[in-house]
Amino acid sequence: METNDVVYVVDDDLAILDSLKWLLESNGYIVICHHSAENFLKFLENTDQSTPSCALIDVKMKGMSGLDLQEKLIDNGFNFPVSFITGYADIPMVSKAFRHGAIDFIQKPINEYALFELINRMLTKSYGMKKELMEITRIKEKLETLTRREKDVVRHIISGKLNKEIAEVMGIEVKTVEAHRANLMDKLQVNRPTTLLLLLLRLEQAKVTAIE
Known part of the structure; x- marks a missing residue:
């Protein structure tokens, strides 16, 4: 061996x-x-x-x-x-x-x-x-590519808000929320909110701050 x-x-x-x-x-x-x-x-x-x-x-x-x-x-x-x-x-x-x-x-x-x-x-x-450490590092690097607005949208998605509710809270148009959402999902390479939640859950289990 x-x-x-x-x-x-x-x-x-x-x-x-x-x-x-x-x-x-x-x-x-x-x-x-x-x-x-x-x-x-x-x-x-x-x-x-x-x-x-x-x-x-x-x-x-x-x-x-x-x-x-x-x-x-x-x-x-x-x-x-x-x-x-x-x-x-x-x-x-x-x-x-x-x-x-x-x-x-x-x-x-x-x-x-x-x-x-x-x-x-x-x-x-x-x-x-x-x-697992390499995967966590990869996820963190992807999150760091998000803009501040995109990170705000992520927080609201995690809390379960719909696009219309996110728009009201952030004071922006629904279409703008949709654009931010599409961009962040593309950057994170996920296609569903549930996949995004699972990704962030992995960070939480690793005791890593997901969105700063």
Whole structure:
């Protein structure tokens, strides 16, 4: 297997790092290891985030714990799948990790089959996340081409107003509303109001401001 995907491994046990690096690299993965959460966060500051990636993180580490690292990754906008390596896992720990989006836990000693299945699952998810991010960026770029008037019309369409109602609120002719509507639908490459609503809903779910 050959891949350009990156697997991050964060563990303060150097023997575990060496073992996982050898195992994963021998199966075609690019592996980048870090012996502390702090070191990993510093490394990510200057890293290209467009490459599909995932992280295996030890729960118990000196300094910042794996769970605290997970929260820092979220706070700093590093959006890639995370799973945890652990010698044991209690319910509160697992619950907290899953609430913050962890994919899974893998226990020591690590089973190779379970490891590869987990890595493949995380990278598949990472590909989906990158694809969605590209689509969201594409939608935002289209919205930025709208004029201020067209954006106003979009807001009224979203609220469910008809062309006549939009014209009354904006103080313009119905034909002008129709022209704005035709232009914005063409720019956004949609042909129905419902399609426009679905497009804006995707932005809302991604926590992106649709119309500024």
